[in-house]
Amino acid sequence: MQDNESAHPSVVDHERLSSLINSMADGVLAIDEELKIVLYNGSALNILDVNGSIAGKPIAQVLQPVTKDGDRVDVWSLIHSANTPMTTRDYLLEYDDRSRSALYLSIAPVHLGYGKQGVQGYVLLLRDITHEKSLEEERDEFISVISHELRTPVTIAEGSLSNAIYAANQPKMDNKTVLDALQTAHEQVYFLANLINDLSMLSRADRDNLVLDITQINMRALLEKMIEGFNRQAQEKGLELEVDYDPKLELLESGKLYVEEVLQNLITNALKYTQKGSVYIKAWPTEKGVSVSVQDSGIGISKVDQEKIFQKFFRSEDYRTRESSGTGLGLYVTMKLIHLLRSDLEVTSELNQGSTFIVHFVNLDA
Numbered sequence: 001m002q003d004n005e006s007a008h009p010s011v012v013d014h015e016r017l018s019s020l021i022n023s024m025a026d027g028v029l030a031i032d033e034e035l036k037i038v039l040y041n042g043s044a045l046n047i048l049d050v051n052g053s054i055a056g057k058p059i060a061q062v063l064q065p066v067t068k069d070g071d072r073v074d075v076w077s078l079i080h081s082a083n084t085p086m087t088t089r090d091y092l093l094e095y096d097d098r099s100r101s102a103l104y105l106s107i108a109p110v111h112l113g114y115g116k117q118g119v120q121g122y123v124l125l126l127r128d129i130t131h132e133k134s135l136e137e138e139r140d141e142f143i144s145v146i147s148h149e150l151r152t153p154v155t156i157a158e159g160s161l162s163n164a165i166y167a168a169n170q171p172k173m174d175n176k177t178v179l180d181a182l183q184t185a186h187e188q189v190y191f192l193a194n195l196i197n198d199l200s201m202l203s204r205a206d207r208d209n210l211v212l213d214i215t216q217i218n219m220r221a222l223l224e225k226m227i228e229g230f231n232r233q234a235q236e237k238g239l240e241l242e243v244d245y246d247p248k249l250e251l252l253e254s255g256k257l258y259v260e261e262v263l264q265n266l267i268t269n270a271l272k273y274t275q276k277g278s279v280y281i282k283a284w285p286t287e288k289g290v291s292v293s294v295q296d297s298g299i300g301i302s303k304v305d306q307e308k309i310f311q312k313f314f315r316s317e318d319y320r321t322r323e324s325s326g327t328g329l330g331l332y333v334t335m336k337l338i339h340l341l342r343s344d345l346e347v348t349s350e351l352n353q354g355s356t357f358i359v360h361f362v363n364l365d366a
């Protein structure tokens with residue numbers, strides 16, 4: 001059996017322990033029975049944003065967490081209630097400049113002294129989990145947006161297919177009813193396929209591992225091919241879709257797949273957010289490459305929203321935006337691709353007048 005004396009750590013042990021605690025990324029605070037600080041490390045000072053010694057100070061003076069709603073947490077009661085080790089990820093720390101960080105806090109009751117006479121106290125671990133929390137919130141939002149976006153087309157497609165089956169089973173099958181129902185189901189499945197494309201592009205863009213395959217792009221041919229695909233959509237909405245190529249338009253050296261994706265997103269939006277009038281596309285050569293503008297006479301984007309449209313999941317609150325489906329991912333991905341292509345994007349827009357997106361593509365070295 002060890003007596004109290006021999007159970008004391010040597011000076012070397014003590015130094016080892018201090019350097020171990022000081023090298024920890026987590027903040028460590030040890031407090032005595034009166035809840036005064038007896039030991040702490042540098043990370044604790046960082047997280048609490050204090051300079052100078054905090055030894056001997058009451059914990060409640062140094063650690064002042066708040067709830068999500070900004071209410072002060074009673075640290076005394078919280079610590080006293082920790083009869084066994086407990087952790088919480090529910091609180092925040094508020095700093096003098098009113099900024100906040102999400103806090104991981106673990107409280108463990110311990111014997112701070114050595115041997116039987118040891119003083120009862122607590123060891124607190126603190127970690128700034130702001131980044132993890134925002135990732136969690138983003139993931140939750142992502143799941144909720146995606147499940148909402150999936151539900152509508154799946155419900156419509158399922159309903160239309162069941163109508164088609166019913167109609168096809170009638171003794172006198174009406175071809176038109178069956179075809180209409182199949183057409184609707186097809187459109188919804190097509191929308192789902194596009195959504196999946198957006199999602200896979202988003203996941204690759206977010207992991208920053210997009211690979212650029214630089215080739216010579218005939219911009220006129222590319223735009224002509226794209227417009228062909230958009231013509232039907234424009235006609236259905238009664239919109240004019242026009243393209244104007246500068247006669248001096250030259251080849252662009254860039255990543256064809258991503259140039260096409262950027263233009264596809266901008267033209268899709270222009271047609272989606274325009275109820276009447278036109279979508280006018282123009283392409284011209286510049287000193288550094290090729291610029292393309294996509295101008296629409298649609299609902300426009302307010303000044304406030306213009307600041308937000310490139311954020312992940314942002315969709316305007318305007319009811320006219322909500323009339324058409326979307327995920328708020330298109331422009332986010334577009335901006336990622338534009339950075340990858342080392343190009344620039346300009347937006348000008350006026351509510352109820354229309355919007356113009358101009359992309360300045362630059363030639364890249366192969």
Ligand code: ADP
Pocket residue numbers: 265269270273296298299300301309314315316317321325326327328329330331332355
């Ligand atoms: P989505 O179209 O799926 O909602 P985007 O990321 O492509 O997502 O666009 C984000 C938001 O920006 C849209 O929801 C809409 O509010 C606004 N927006 C984008 N393009 C236009 C446009 N041409 N005209 C009006 N609003 C637009």
